[in-house]
Amino acid sequence: MKKRALVAMFLLFTLSLAGEDYRKLLDRTITAESYERTLLAVSSLPHPTGSVAQRDNTQYLAERMRKMGLQVEVMTFSVPLPEPRKSALYWEKPGAVSFPMQEPALLEDPFSESREALVGFNAWSPSGNVSGPLIFAHYGGKEEYEYLLSRGVKLKGAIALVRLGREYRGDKAALAKKYGLAGVLLFPDPQDRGFRVGTVYPEGNSLPAGGLERGSLDTLPYPGDPLTPGRPSLPGQKRLEKNPLDGELAVTLPISYETAQKLLTEMSGERAPEAWQGGLGTIYRTGDGVGAKVVMRVENKTVERAVYVVVGKIPGKSRPREVVALGSHFDAWVYGTTDPNAGTAVVMETAAFFADLAKSGWRPERTLAFVHWDGEEFGVIGSTEWEEELERRGERVVLTINEDAAVGGPDFGIVATPGHRSLLVRYVERFLKEYGRERFSLKIPQKFDVGAVVSCGSDHCAPLYRQNSGVFAFWSAGSYGVYHSLYDNPLYYQRFVDPGYLYGRDLSKILAGTLYLYMEEEGGEAFDGADLAEFLLGELASPAWKPFFEKDGYLRLKRALESLKGKPAWRGAEAGRVRGLFLTPQGAPQGVWARNTLYEQNPENRYVALALPSLLRGDERAWQEFVRLFEGLAGAGDASGRP
Ligand SMILES: [Zn+2]
Numbered sequence: 001m002k003k004r005a006l007v008a009m010f011l012l013f014t015l016s017l018a019g020e021d022y023r024k025l026l027d028r029t030i031t032a033e034s035y036e037r038t039l040l041a042v043s044s045l046p047h048p049t050g051s052v053a054q055r056d057n058t059q060y061l062a063e064r065m066r067k068m069g070l071q072v073e074v075m076t077f078s079v080p081l082p083e084p085r086k087s088a089l090y091w092e093k094p095g096a097v098s099f100p101m102q103e104p105a106l107l108e109d110p111f112s113e114s115r116e117a118l119v120g121f122n123a124w125s126p127s128g129n130v131s132g133p134l135i136f137a138h139y140g141g142k143e144e145y146e147y148l149l150s151r152g153v154k155l156k157g158a159i160a161l162v163r164l165g166r167e168y169r170g171d172k173a174a175l176a177k178k179y180g181l182a183g184v185l186l187f188p189d190p191q192d193r194g195f196r197v198g199t200v201y202p203e204g205n206s207l208p209a210g211g212l213e214r215g216s217l218d219t220l221p222y223p224g225d226p227l228t229p230g231r232p233s234l235p236g237q238k239r240l241e242k243n244p245l246d247g248e249l250a251v252t253l254p255i256s257y258e259t260a261q262k263l264l265t266e267m268s269g270e271r272a273p274e275a276w277q278g279g280l281g282t283i284y285r286t287g288d289g290v291g292a293k294v295v296m297r298v299e300n301k302t303v304e305r306a307v308y309v310v311v312g313k314i315p316g317k318s319r320p321r322e323v324v325a326l327g328s329h330f331d332a333w334v335y336g337t338t339d340p341n342a343g344t345a346v347v348m349e350t351a352a353f354f355a356d357l358a359k360s361g362w363r364p365e366r367t368l369a370f371v372h373w374d375g376e377e378f379g380v381i382g383s384t385e386w387e388e389e390l391e392r393r394g395e396r397v398v399l400t401i402n403e404d405a406a407v408g409g410p411d412f413g414i415v416a417t418p419g420h421r422s423l424l425v426r427y428v429e430r431f432l433k434e435y436g437r438e439r440f441s442l443k444i445p446q447k448f449d450v451g452a453v454v455s456c457g458s459d460h461c462a463p464l465y466r467q468n469s470g471v472f473a474f475w476s477a478g479s480y481g482v483y484h485s486l487y488d489n490p491l492y493y494q495r496f497v498d499p500g501y502l503y504g505r506d507l508s509k510i511l512a513g514t515l516y517l518y519m520e521e522e523g524g525e526a527f528d529g530a531d532l533a534e535f536l537l538g539e540l541a542s543p544a545w546k547p548f549f550e551k552d553g554y555l556r557l558k559r560a561l562e563s564l565k566g567k568p569a570w571r572g573a574e575a576g577r578v579r580g581l582f583l584t585p586q587g588a589p590q591g592v593w594a595r596n597t598l599y600e601q602n603p604e605n606r607y608v609a610l611a612l613p614s615l616l617r618g619d620e621r622a623w624q625e626f627v628r629l630f631e632g633l634a635g636a637g638d639a640s641g642r643p
Pocket residue numbers: 329339340376404405
C-alpha cells in the first residue's frame with residue numbers, strides 16, 4: 001500500500017474510534033472474566049506491604065500492563081515500617097491466658113485457615129508491657145473522657161475499652177495518651193458491624209464475633225514516610241532522625257467484640273450513660289479505675305521495607321509532564337479482596353481499554369497514568385512518595401481518580417472535589433444510563449459530601465494537598481461488614497459483594513467511558529469556579545462561620561462567590577493556573593507539607609476536613625487575600641494576589 005493510503009486508513013480508523021466506536025471497544029476490552037482474573041491473582045494470599053506476596057503482586061501488575069502495551073515503571077521506595085512481633089492481652093491474675101489475637105478459621109471458608117495472616121495489631125502503636133484497671137470510654141472522644149472524670153473515674157494508668165468508628169482510630173490513641181491512659185483496646189461494636197446489623201459471615205455479610213479490625217494509628221500532619229516529609233524515600237534523600245510519632249500514642253491493640261464482651265461482663269463501676277450502651281447484650285459499665293486489671297503486651301518492631309508503586313503510562317502528546325492518574329492502592333492488611341483490590345481490578349480493566357485505544361493511534365493531550373500504590377494501609381505511603389518523586393522530576397498531577405475499594409454492592413456513587421463535580425456529573429450520566437440501568441441504584445447525589453474526598457484517608461491526599469489536583473472517585477457501595485479483617489477475602493467477595501463480578505465490570509465501563517470523554521473534551525484539565533463557589537457558599541452558611549457573619553470581608557466574599565456562580569468553567573492551561581492560585585509556597589497553614597489553602601484536615605478527627613481553614617482561624621491577612629482572589633476570579637478586580 002502507498003504511504004498516503006496508509007495514512008488515510010489510519011486517520012479513518014482513529015476518527016471512527018474518536019466517534020462512537022469506543023463504546024464497542026468498552027464492551028470488548030472490559031469483561032467480568034478479566035476483572036475476576038485480576039482480582040483473584042492479587043488477593044488470593046495475604047499481602048501486606050513488605051510481604052513476598054506483595055512483591056509478587058508488583059511483578060504481576062507490571063507484567064500485565066507491559067503486555068497491554070503501556071509504558072511501565074516500577075518505583076521502589078524504602079521506608080521503615082512497624083511489624084508485629086507480639087500482641088497479647090490477658091487478665092492480671094496467675095495462670096491467665098491471652099485472649100485470641102488471631103481470628104478463628106471458619107469451616108466453610110478455606111481462606112480463613114491461612115497461617116500467613118497478620119495478628120491483630122495497630123501500626124505505629126508503641127511497644128510496651130502495660131497493665132491497668134479497665135474502663136469503658138464509648139467512642140473515646142474528649143467529651144467522654146471529661147464525663148468519666150466528672151464521675152470520679154480515674155483515667156491515669158487505666159486501660160480503656162473503646163468502640164471503633166465515629167473518629168479515626170489514630171486520633172483515639174493520641175487522645176488517650178493525652179489523658180494519661182496506659183492503653184487502648186479498640187473493638188467493633190455489633191451495633192455498628194456485627195450480629196445486630198445482620199447475619200454474620202459465612203452465612204451473612206456481617207462481622208463474625210472473632211473478627212478484628214487492623215489499622216494504622218498514624219496521626220502526623222502529613223502522610224507518607226514519617227521520616228521524609230516533602231521528599232521521596234529514595235537513597236540519598238535526607239531523613240529525620242526520629243519519627244515524630246514517637247511518644248504521641250497510647251499502647252493500642254484491636255480486639256474482637258467477643259473479647260470485648262468478656263471484658264465488659266467482668267467490669268465494675270456504675271452503669272454507663274444510655275447512649276453508651278451497645279449491642280453486646282450486657283450492661284456497659286464505666287469501670288471505676290481501680291477494679292479488675294488487664295495486661296497488654298505489645299511488641300512492634302520497625303523494619304526497613306520496600307514500598308512499590310507500579311505505573312503504566314500513555315504519554316501525553318502536548319503536555320506530557322501533566323499527569324491524569326487513575327489508581328488504587330494494592331496492599332492489604334490481609335487478603336483485601338474488597339479493600340482495596342476491587343479497585344486494583346477496576347484500574348486494570350480501565351487500563352486495558354485505554355491501552356487498546358492507544359494501539360489504534362489514540363493519544364491523550366496530557367499523560368494518562370494507571371497507578372498501583374503500595375503502603376496505603378500504614379499511612380498513605382506509596383502515593384505520597386510517588387507524588388513527591390514526580391515533583392522532583394518536574395511533573396504535576398492535574399487529576400487523581402482514586403478507586404480504593406471501588407466495588408462494594410449495588411449503590412452507585414461518585415464524589416469529586418469542588419471545582420470538578422459538575423464536570424464529572426455531565427459525563428458520567430451518559431454512561432450510567434447505558435451500563436448502570438439494571439445493575440445499580442442510580443443516585444447521583446445532588447449535594448456535596450466532600451468529607452472523604454478532601455480528607456487524607458487514602459491515596460488522593462498528596463496530589464490534592466500539595467498540587468490542588470482535582471479528585472474523582474467512583475464506587476458502588478453495599479453492606480460490607482468485614483473491613484480490615486481476615487474475612488475480606490475472595491469467598492466473601494463472591495458471595496456477598498459482587499456475585500459474577502458484574503458490578504466490577506459495569507463500574508469499570510462507566511469509569512472508562514467517562515474518563516475517555518473527559519480526556520477528549522476537557523483534555524484532562526478543567527476547573528469549574530461556579531462549582532467551587534457553590535460549595536464554599538454552603539460552608540460559609542454553616543454555624544462554624546457565625547462569628548464572621550457581620551464582617552465586611554465575609555459579605556464581600558459571599559458577593560464574589562455569588563457572581564462566580566454565573567461563570568463558565570476554565571479549561572486547559574487556564575484551569576491549571578486557577579487551581580494553582582490556591583497553593584501557597586510556604587507550606588502554611590498546615591505546617592511543612594501541605595500547600596493547599598482551600599482545605600485542612602481536622603486535627604481532632606482525620607475522617608473530616610475543614611474548608612478555608614485560615615479564614616476560620618481569623619487570620620486577617622488571609623481574609624484580605626481570599627476576598628481579593630475571589631473578587632478577581634469573579635471578574636470584579638485584580639486576580640493576581642495569592643492567598
Ligand atoms: Zn483501602
